[in-house]
Amino acid sequence: MRYLSVMAGLGAVAALAACVQSASMPEADEGRMLYAQNCAQCHGPQGRGDGPWARGMSPQPSDLTQLAEGGQFPRARVLSTIDGYHRAQLPGQKMPEFGALLNGPTVPVDVGDGAMTPTPRPLAALLAYLESIQGA
Numbered sequence: 266m267r268y269l270s271v272m273a274g275l276g277a278v279a280a281l282a283a284c285v286q287s288a289s290m291p292e293a294d295e296g297r298m299l300y301a302q303n304c305a306q307c308h309g310p311q312g313r314g315d316g317p318w319a320r321g322m323s324p325q326p327s328d329l330t331q332l333a334e335g336g337q338f339p340r341a342r343v344l345s346t347i348d349g350y351h352r353a354q355l356p357g358q359k360m361p362e363f364g365a366l367l368n369g370p371t372v373p374v375d376v377g378d379g380a381m382t383p384t385p386r387p388l389a390a391l392l393a394y395l396e397s398i399q400g401a
Contacts, residue, residue, distance in 0.1 A: 288372055291386060296394025299387055303363055312398050322359060333399040341376040343395060366391060
């Protein structure tokens with residue numbers, strides 16, 4: 266009987282750990298695949314704005330390795346650009362919408378104001394990847 270209680274307790278701890286892990290900020294590696302699937306055609310494999318579709322585009326895709334300003338990565342601006350909110354105000358923007366990145370469970374993300382903002386996990390993963398390639 267004691268064995269069953271211990272096993273049930275271990276199962277509960279494992280389930281709780283899985284929930285906590287999925288609610289944390291994703292690692293950059295999780296966003297790397299999303300970048301390759303959604304961004305590399307225009308922004309290039311290393312994010313420098315030199316993807317195969319970039320030739321002839323006007324405006325040219327941004328160099329995503331140079332987004333940091335004064336050593337600070339502008340999380341709120343980057344998220345707003347990807348999710349389409351910021352782009353709506355910019356004339357001549359050709360960046361497509363990425364609806365699939367806005368689906369799924371949310372994770373808390375500090376967008377720079379100290380408050381944790383619920384953000385779809387795929388979008389947070391892409392953000393983590395973009396932050397990791399700054400200055401590359």
